[in-house]
Amino acid sequence: MKKKKEINKGSIIPTINRLKIYLLFLVIVPAILYYRVINFGFSGFDDSSLIANITNSVGNKFDLKEAFTHDAFMSNNGDVYYRPMQTVSLMTDAVEGGDQPWIYHLTNLLLHILTVLALFFFLKKIGIKEEISFLLSLSFSIHPLFTHAVAWIPARGDLLLALFSLLSIITFLEYFEKNKVVYLILHAIVFLIAVFSKEMGLLIPLLLLLYSYLVLNKVFRFKKMSPFFAIWIFSYASFYIMRHNVVRIALPSSMFGIIPLIKNLPAIPIIFGKFLIPYNLNSMPLFDILSLIIGVLLLSGFIILIVKFKQGKEKIILWGTVWFLAFSIPPMFFRAFSAQFAYEYFEYRAYLPMIGILIITGMLLNNLFDKYSFKQILNVAVPVFIVYGVIAFYHSNVFSDPERFYSSAIEANANNALAYAGRGNVYLNNNQLALAIGDFDNSILVCQVMSEPYFKKGVIYNSLNDHIRAEQFYSLALKYDTLYPAENKTAIEFSYIHLAVEKMILKKYDETILLLNKALKNNPENVILHNDLGLAYSYSGKPDSAQYEYSIARKLGYNEKNGK
Numbered sequence: 001m002k003k004k005k006e007i008n009k010g011s012i013i014p015t016i017n018r019l020k021i022y023l024l025f026l027v028i029v030p031a032i033l034y035y036r037v038i039n040f041g042f043s044g045f046d047d048s049s050l051i052a053n054i055t056n057s058v059g060n061k062f063d064l065k066e067a068f069t070h071d072a073f074m075s076n077n078g079d080v081y082y083r084p085m086q087t088v089s090l091m092t093d094a095v096e097g098g099d100q101p102w103i104y105h106l107t108n109l110l111l112h113i114l115t116v117l118a119l120f121f122f123l124k125k126i127g128i129k130e131e132i133s134f135l136l137s138l139s140f141s142i143h144p145l146f147t148h149a150v151a152w153i154p155a156r157g158d159l160l161l162a163l164f165s166l167l168s169i170i171t172f173l174e175y176f177e178k179n180k181v182v183y184l185i186l187h188a189i190v191f192l193i194a195v196f197s198k199e200m201g202l203l204i205p206l207l208l209l210l211y212s213y214l215v216l217n218k219v220f221r222f223k224k225m226s227p228f229f230a231i232w233i234f235s236y237a238s239f240y241i242m243r244h245n246v247v248r249i250a251l252p253s254s255m256f257g258i259i260p261l262i263k264n265l266p267a268i269p270i271i272f273g274k275f276l277i278p279y280n281l282n283s284m285p286l287f288d289i290l291s292l293i294i295g296v297l298l299l300s301g302f303i304i305l306i307v308k309f310k311q312g313k314e315k316i317i318l319w320g321t322v323w324f325l326a327f328s329i330p331p332m333f334f335r336a337f338s339a340q341f342a343y344e345y346f347e348y349r350a351y352l353p354m355i356g357i358l359i360i361t362g363m364l365l366n367n368l369f370d371k372y373s374f375k376q377i378l379n380v381a382v383p384v385f386i387v388y389g390v391i392a393f394y395h396s397n398v399f400s401d402p403e404r405f406y407s408s409a410i411e412a413n414a415n416n417a418l419a420y421a422g423r424g425n426v427y428l429n430n431n432q433l434a435l436a437i438g439d440f441d442n443s444i445l446v447c448q449v450m451s452e453p454y455f456k457k458g459v460i461y462n463s464l465n466d467h468i469r470a471e472q473f474y475s476l477a478l479k480y481d482t483l484y485p486a487e488n489k490t491a492i493e494f495s496y497i498h499l500a501v502e503k504m505i506l507k508k509y510d511e512t513i514l515l516l517n518k519a520l521k522n523n524p525e526n527v528i529l530h531n532d533l534g535l536a537y538s539y540s541g542k543p544d545s546a547q548y549e550y551s552i553a554r555k556l557g558y559n560e561k562n563g564k
Contacts, residue, residue: 022134026116030141030150031109033389037151037396038105043283044402045422047153049073051099054090060098062091068196071246072157075490080251080334082243085197086157104153111159112150116141118166119355125173126215126316128362131374135381136358142385144278144392145271149348151399152283157198162352164194168204169211172228176216188231195235200352202239203326205232210322214315251334260335267345268328269295272302274347275354278388281395284343284409284419306360313363320363324356341447342418343409402426417447424456433460451480451491458498467505474499493523500532509540527556 042048053074058066067087071079074087089107097103116137123133140146149155167190175183194201205228212225253259266287273295274281280291310317331349336342368377398408403426409419424439437460440453455477461469478495496519503512516533523529534549 018130022120022130023117026120026134026137026141027113029138029389030113030116033142033392034109034112034147034150034396037109037399038102040105040151040396040400041101042402043152043399043405044426045154045283045405047101047104050154051090051094051101051104054087055094055099058091058094060094062088062095064088067091068242069246080247080249082247083157083196083198084242085160085193089156089160101153104156105151108150108153108156108159111156111163112141112146115159115163115166118163118170119358122166122170122355123358123362125170126211126359127366128359129366129369131369131377132362132365135377136362138385139381139388140354140358142389142392143275144281144388144395145274145347145354146351147281147392147395148283148346148399149351151396152348155346155348155351158348158351160197161194161201162355164190164197165201165204165352166355168194168201169208172208176224184227184231187228188235191231192235192238195239199239199243200327200330202236203330207319207323207326211319214319255337256334258333261329261332263339264332264335264344266292266295267332269299271295271328271345271347271350271353272357273298275350275357276302278391280412281347281391281398282408282412283398283405284412284416285345285347286340286342286413286416287344288413302357305364309364313366316363317360320356320359322356323359324353327353327356338418338447338450341450342416415446417443417450417453420446421450421452421456424453428456428460433464436460449480451477451495454480455491455495455498458502462498462502467502471499471502471506474502493519493526493529496523497528497532500529500536504532504536504539507539509536512536513540525556527553530556 042051050073057070057074066074068084070087072081072083072086073079090104093103093107119140120133120137123136124130128136149158168187171183171187171190174180175187191201191204194204208228270285270287270291273279273291276298277294279294280288306317328350335344398404403423406419406423406426409416410423420439420443424436424443427433427436427439437457440457440460443450443453454473458470458473458477461467461473474495478492478499481492481495496515500512500516500519503509503515513533513536516529516536519529520526520533530549530553534546534553537543537546537549
């Protein structure tokens with residue numbers, strides 16, 4: 001008599017088919033939910049400029065050297081963000097789709113699905129039951145909080161970081177379980193990719209060492225760990241050296257350090273609250289007191305549950321807590337000068353930290369199947385997943401085009417000056433000048449020291465041949481640009497150039513000469529500044545000085561045909 005297929009207690013699916021069905025759901029559900037993001041355009045916030053910088057730098061070709069010798073925005077300014085694997089990923093998309101947004105959205109979606117699959121195997125690997133791992137991974141795949149990561153192209157670095165962080169830990173654990181060199185080699189590869197995707201990958205060894213101490217204490221021997229120490233030291237050294245050769249900007253203490261960390265701390269309870277109850281989601285969130293109160297209450301309740309039901313699971317719960325804090329706190333040491341008028345945190349940054357909360361939740365739920373059947377649990381979980389899916393579906397609309405992106409931020413908080421400025425740019429590009437001026441005025445009303453709305457009003461009045469007002473607003477833009485030179489180096493150059501043009505149109509040649517000479521002290525190799533100074537000297541009757549500046553511009557590569 002043939003034996004019946006084994007069925008685990010509490011499961012309604014035969015063991016032989018269960019894993020295949022789980023994996024199928026983990027692919028199909030997020031694919032169906034987010035498939036339409038492939039048809040979305042750029043949001044107009046970082047993504048379009050990020051892609052443009054890459055395509056302008058290397059065209060539609062793959063150039064590994066360029067990716068590793070430039071900052072994340074492919075500029076020559078030495079920006080603080082050094083994420084070459086993100087750049088490599090975007091370059092690969094550019095080879096296939098050029099500057100068409102669909103290819104970048106498709107890659108984000110594929111990376112999300114791969115991360116969901118890796119999460120499922122990771123949760124199983126650390127001892128969470130297969131059914132619980134499946135439900136937690138499915139929840140992660142459709143959770144509205146992570147819509148930002150899937151639908152916004154610049155979140156690419158966090159998607160890569162999450163995927164290769166999980167793979168780093170899985171390969172580490174596989175090596176200790178099976179003692180096969182192939183897992184050591186795979187770990188070296190995926191860990192190096194994680195580190196060069198985003199600097200947070202540097203924390204993975206700390207988590208692995210803690211896990212080894214807490215959970216794998218019987219195999220925590222130097223001889224066993226020495227190959228990993230070699231891999232990690234090599235990766236750290238490679239990252240430090242290569243980043244040091246690219247990054248040249250040193251941030252002031254007002255933007256990086258303990259004070260920014262303290263100001264950013266409300267993000268922890270707020271993000272946790274949105275994870276449990278996905279509400280008030282938007283593209284450029286600012287802190288608000290209601291979200292903070294709700295988040296603190298939910299976080300407090302979660303801690304009470306941990307204390308009450310932690311029996312025998314203290315070590316893995318501690319590890320999940322360290323995971324959450326380790327990936328949440330370091331980014332908080334940075335805070336933009338205009339944070340309280342622009343964005344104080346991003347929802348996509350919760351993508352990797354919240355896996356720590358899933359670890360804790362999985363351990364707390366591990367014994368659930370001793371009391372309830374899988375069918376009973378599904379009766380509760382499915383309605384929750386449907387609600388999550390509906391919220392995520394509608395929230396994804398926010399990222400479909402620039403106007404919706406910025407309008408979402410304004411609707412959530414009317415004090416978002418950067419969102420007003422961003423939407424004003426959308427209206428300006430569509431030649432809706434009255435709407436653009438209205439948004440720029442609102443931006444200035446909220447934050448008087450942000451330069452962009454002044455600059456764009458200068459652009460508008462220049463187009464209307466109102467050069468007196470154009471000069472006025474370009475002057476204000478330059479004034480506020482120079483308050484924060486570390487963050488506005490490129491903007492300062494543009495303000496100098498445009499203001500100089502307006503002054504020449506108004507025949508203020510002496511003022512133009514003084515202005516451009518001042519600009520050249522900080523930017524002596526800017527060919528446009530030299531060429532414009534030559535024009536100013538020419539108009540003011542100083543041909544020798546004009547010819548001198550023209551000659552410098554030519555030596556620096558000034559092209560009279562296209563003006564650069």
